[in-house]
Structures are given as C-alpha cells and as structure tokens.
Amino acid sequence: MRKGDHGGVYNHDALAGLALAPLWETDVVNEDILLVAAHWHLQSSADDMDWTGFTEWLEADPDHRVAYDAIALDDALLDDLRPQIARALSQTPQTDIVDISEARRRRRWLPWAGGAVGTAVAAGFAAALLLPGTQPSAPDSRQVSAPVTGMRQIAFAGDAHMTLARGSSLDLSGADQRDLTLQGTGYFSVPHQPGRQIVIHAGEFQIVDLGTRFEIANTKNTLRVAVAEGTVSLRSAKLPAPMQISAGHAVVVLKKLGTVQQMSATPAMVGSFRKGQLVYEDMPLPVVTAELHRYSGKRIVLAPGLEQRRFSGALAVNHGSELVTDLAKLMDLRVSSQQNIIRLSAASGN
Template identity: 35%
Template sequence: MTRTEQQQGRIHSEAAEWHARLESPDMDWEAFGAWLDADPAHRDAYDAIALLDGEIEARRDAIIAGLPANDVDDEQPVFGARRRWWIGGGMAAAVAIAVLFVPKMATAPTVPMVAYSTGATQTRMIDLKDGSHILLDRNSRLALADGPSPRVEMQGGAAYFDVRHDPSRSFLIQAGDYEVRDIGTTFDLVMTPQRLGVAVSEGKLMVAPKNGDGTSIVAGKRIDIVMPTGEAKVSPVATASVGSWRSGQLVYQATPLALVANDLTRYVGRPVIVDPAIGDLRVSGVLAIRDGAGLVQQIEAVLPVKAVDAGGSVRLVGSDTR
C-alpha cells in the first residue's frame, strides 16, 4: 500500500504525540495500544521516533557541545524565571559550559567521585553520561567520577559494565592495586579483599597492576587474580554466563569452589570461606540466587561439601571431614 505524503506526515505526527505523552499522568496505554494495532505503519513510525529520541539522549553531551550555549537566545530573562533556570538546569548548564570552553579539561581531576552502594536485596543501575552503564550487584560498592574520562574505584562486590569504546577518552577502573583500562566492551568484575575476577563477554580490555604492564582479556576469557600474591590465571568462560547474576542466576562451568565462594559472600551477607583442602573442587551448574539464603544449601546439595557456622562467617569443608 502506498501512502500519500500527507498520510505519512499524519502518522509521524501521531507517533510523536504518543511518545511525548508517555510520562503524562493521564497517559492512556490502552488507546496507545489500539493506535499501534490499527496499522503496521504506526508501529514503524513509533519505533523511528523512539529510537531517535533515545539516540539524542545517548549523544546528549556531544550534541550540547555542538550547540551554542543555551542561554544565548533567552530574550529578556525575568528574574524569577532566571533563578529557576539555574536551580533546575545548573548542573546541565555547567556541563555544557565545561564542554564548550575547556574541552581540554578532560583529564583534570575536577569531577567529584560519587559513591554507590547496594544492600542485600537490591541491585542498582548507574547510567553514565556517555551512554555507558554499570549494574552494581547486591552488597557491592564503588565510587564513580562521571567526567569526560570516567573513573571508577571498585571497592567490593560485583558490577557488570557496558562501556562504549571511544579512543578519544579513557575509561579507567581501579580495583585495589590493579586497574582495568582500554575498555570497549561488556564485562563482569568481581572483587573481594583477596581476589579480583574480570570476565569479558564482548570486546576486550586490559587488566594490569597499577601503572604496570597488563594482560589483554578478550571476549570469552576471564582473569582471576589473587591480589596479595599477584598470582593471576586466565581461563575460558562462556560469554552467555558472564554476569549471569543479572538475571538472578549464578552459572558455573568447572569453576573452582574458592571463586564460587566470592559470589556466595556477596549474597549470603557473611564471608563464605573455603577450607583450602577443597578449594579446588569444581562447580558446574546453575544456582538460583533468590534472596541469597538458600545458596549455601544448594552448594551442599551439588558438592560433597558441608557448611559450618563459624561465628560471623560460613566455612565450607569437605562433608567427610569431622
């Protein structure tokens, strides 16, 4: 079916109107559904508008940098309106100005670090200005300076990173005495006081001792570092299982129990310590995280292991040791 330009124009207008109304308190979702159903062209038109809008959001900083400063065309600012302007848009305006006048500030450490932490039952999505995302797992902490060259200081727990590759800036993660850099990828990072693990599901990155030479880790590989000794091991990982905690599961393939215990610690809310005698036991399979409480029992069910309550922590020992 061919449409007149007029009909096409009407469909695009309607699509834009629906999109602008999504946040409205009296948005009528059923009517929107009926409109989408009325003609397949409606869905295509809506997709185009929503994608464009999403793209503008994702490229916001680059667009702002390409526009003249926002207040230039403000005619006769009334004092009241002006004041609200700064209260409401102060931060965004400050960012815009920084981008416009001092693009070389990129590496200056003027962007404040913001701390994020999660409790035992919640994850938290952190959206960075450049369109990258970090999903912070339960019982995890990091600090972020979301500047033109973002810096993350991982303090403990796990986080799943989806970082845009962009050679014009650097994205650096510090984790204890190590750092992750040259990132253009999605990957999972798990940190405990003793260990650091980075598993890459897409692209590649570099893991290195602070200021030292690094190891390149590509998709399908993981690196596990025992931090006090610096002993590191690179091994294969199924990309689909990287960051599986995001969907409430822990997926293991012949993973040493000592590494599994890192994950358990995060969900059980107490340190889970593995008797060195069984630290090399391998775990394969899928554990359901749920509220975390049942994880230790699940381990007891699949391995010849039993959990001993040791005061503030849980100790996993061989089930035949008495």
C-alpha cells in the same frame, strides 16, 4: 507521542528506531534450534530450572551454544539500550540511576517477535521500565551503592552504563566520570568512542576499557574479569605486563596466593546476576565463596584441601543466605555455621 505505563511520555517513533536486531534474521542456526534456545532462556529464571538438562542440550551440538548466546545477548539489549531509550523520552527528564527491585528480576521475558513489530514492542516495553524523575547535575565525584535486596543501573561518561549487583558500590571521579572504583560486582556496557578510555580500579588492579561489555567481580581476596564483547586490559604493578582479555575469556586473580589464571567464559553467561543466576564455569572454589559472601552476609571458610576444588553450575540469587547451602549440595560438601562464619568441609568419605 504516547504515554508509558508509569506515566512518562515518550516518542514512539524514536524508540522504534533503536537497533534491536530480530533473532529470526540470523542465518547461523535454524529456527527450530532458536526456538528451543528461547525455551531454555525463558526457563532460566524459574526456580525449578533443569540445569542438568540444559547443560546436556548445550553440549550436544555447537549450534546450540551459538543459538543460546544469540537469544541471551538480544534479550540483554533491553538493558543495554537504556541510555538511548532515556534520550528518546521527550517530555519527562530521566534520572540516571534506577533501582531494580526483586519484582523486576522475577518478570516474565517478552516473547520474541521478528521484524518491525517485534522491534517496536520491545522498545516500548523497555521504555516502560524507565521511571520518570529529575535529571541531576553531574558532580565531580559521587558514590553509588546497590541495596542488599536488589540491583542498580548507573549511567556515566555520557553513553556508558552499568548494572551494579546487590550489596556492591561504585565510586565515580572526575567531571567526565571516566575514573571508577568498584567494590563488589558490576556489568559494564561502554560504547566505543575514539580517544575515550574508562578505568575501573579494583584494589591494586585496574581494568582499562575503550569500548566493550564485561563483568568485574572484586572481593577482598579475589578478582574476576570476564568479557562478553570487545577487549579490556588488566593492569597492575603486580603483573609483569598488562593482560589483554578478549570476548569469551576471563581472568581470575587469587590475591592472597598471588596467582593469575586465564579461563574461557561463555559470553551469554557474563553478567548472569542480572538474570537472577550466578553461573560459574570451572571456577576456583575460593572465587565462588568469596563472591557468595555478599549474599550470605557471613564469612565463608574452606577446609584445607578445598582451595583446589572447582565449581561449574548455577545458583539462584533469590535464595540469598541459602546460596552457600545450595553450593554445598551441588559439590557434596558439609556446612557448619557458628555466629558469622560458615565453614565448608568435605563430606565424610570424600
């Protein structure tokens, strides 16, 4: 038994046995490419990240994207294994809700190490992120909200868990808490269990999951569902039939227009808000601005004609209210503000 950085006592042998696969064992790409991918991943949390250079590197060779996806997905295991780590903590009960502060998002990522040593170090680090607390009894229903300054981790339905983005909320219903209602954005990790079905309500739409990893961004006028692993089903009385969304794909709904678009989604970029970035790939501008409302605190209005524009790029979450200005600079748009409204229009000459 060992003592963690926050005073919690944990079973080191149990933690070391968790399935943190060493990246260096992959035979998909060579180690040199993995090292470069790791470098880009480390830099992605920096304010001066060279996103143009990163995009050029990513598109230069198909193996680059494979390597980067592998690095990012292995990194995400520290978050995804949180419930198993919690069960390994033997002497101090774990709370099922943990706030993640701004400092949590600014932390340096662990250097990657292969073999049992790397696994043990990563597992020990993940245990240190879990603060000791008291395990509450599970009510039939509850509402959980993330603060406007940070994210929140939520465990539900036994071994499932999710990351709730800042300013978002989640309602959990039923004794087994398999019926959820999301306002805002969340990243879900649901291990497959025979016979178990998780339903997330997003307005007039339902996302049905049997076991996968995916992101939902639900706003008043838009819905975005992107899948990193597995398959989910999108259902609604407004759809002629349920839509299956598999890994590497997304569906975007513009509620006012009544349109549904199927798109590609890079698995490693799904749930990018967890790493302090909002990454979009050929995304309709109305979807982007609708999601930025939660960070700016103001209604964002697009000038006529801009609804057809699309955005590809990354925005730093820690810029907060400046995110709209960052978007405007990248798209060469003009910004004007009046009270609680931000207007975006084409720059002169466009």
